[in-house]
Amino acid sequence: MTLDKILSISGKPGLYKIVTQTRTGAVVASLLDGKRITVGAHSNISILSEIAIYTLTEEVPLKDVLKKVMDKENGELTSISHKDSKIKLEEYLFEVLPDYDEDRVYASDIKKIIQWYNILQKNNLLDALNADDEDADTSEEE
Incomplete structure (x- = not known):
């Protein structure tokens, strides 16, 4: 599985994987409890492979940040926990991504990075971080 199949849905906790697409949206399964829900096209859905973190020079894909973690x-x-203090969260991200943009990356963003990493780790989906690279390598060779 790649990060293209893992979603964050605004207003809903945790991460979700796409089970199937429907005419009006998608059926997704929670990575926290496995429950399936239907989300409509009107829902604010973010695909993890399309998220990036601001640094002082560029935007770093979330996949690369998660690999560093x-x-x-x-x-x-x-x-550390995603519930730790703002200072601890910022110190942690600074260790992982020293040039992150402190003005544009908020504590809430760092909480999500840590929480999402832990969800992926608990679900044995960290190999998705490397699977994206392998897919890219394969398509470049073709």
């Missing part, structure tokens, strides 16, 4: 944590859960 995975390297820092050796594939384990993060050493």
